Amino acid sequence: MTVVVSLDLIGLLAIRLAYDVALAKAPGIPWPLALWPADVTVESPPTDDVLARYALQVAAEQVYRRELLQKLATRSATPQTSTRKRLQMVFCIDVRSEVIRRNLESMNESIETFGFAGFFGMPLEYVPFGFATGTPQCPVLLQPSFQVHERLRGIHAAQNLGLNAQRRIELAEGMLRNLGLTSGFARVVALCGHASDVTNNPYRAALDCGACGGHSGEPNARVSTLDGCRSRYFISTRLGISVR
Ligand SMILES: [Zn+2]
Secondary structure, three states: OOOOOOHHHHHHHHHHHHHHHHHHHOOOOOOOHHHOOOOOOOOOOOOHHHHHHHHHHHHHHHHHHHHHHHHHHHHHOOOOOOOOOOEEEEEEOOHHHHHHHHHHHHHOOOEEEEEEOOOOOOOEEEEOOOOOOOEEEOOOOOOOOEEEEOOOOOHHHOOEEOOOHHHHHHHHHHHHHHHOOOOOOOOEEEEEOOOOOOOOOOOHHHHOOOOOOOOOOHHHHHHHOOOOHHHHHHHHHHHOOOOO
């Protein structure tokens, strides 16, 4: 029997081990090295019993995957109504938002949800009230292209350095086109960012959402909102639709 070992798994274990070693060498951090075995030896090739149990494990996972795919196929075949949706909500593509989306759509067929990177296409640096500098509110692969300063009256009265009305409209249009939301708008379209918090965990960054860099999408959602009649006029002209 041939056993195929995933290189991804080996790579992941190597990264975890490197983290542990780095932490163990960090000054001031006690590490229970005594729990590690004194001598780690390479095991002999797996026995037939081990291989048989491995094959059963793979078979069990394949059955689970097949049943899950059948459920998803049945779900996607549900006919959609052509009437105007009452509510459309855009969530981050982070898997933790999927639970909310699934439950919302199962509650009422007039609710529709979308997935989009949780910075909503707005690569901004958010400077909270009372601060001179802020933090990037976008994935780590992007650089903020403008600043947004929070003011007492809210972010809409903010000083948006590097972001004029034209650029804001272009960014909003890009988001709508990438969403595929250029027609059939619901009466209410809500952008729902998310944040996360972790306490005392060396793998904190690994738990952050990659699509929004682990930052709350709140300021991004507020900047993305086409809250002015002028903005709606231009976006309607560009898209040839009426954003109501
Ligand atoms: Zn996210």
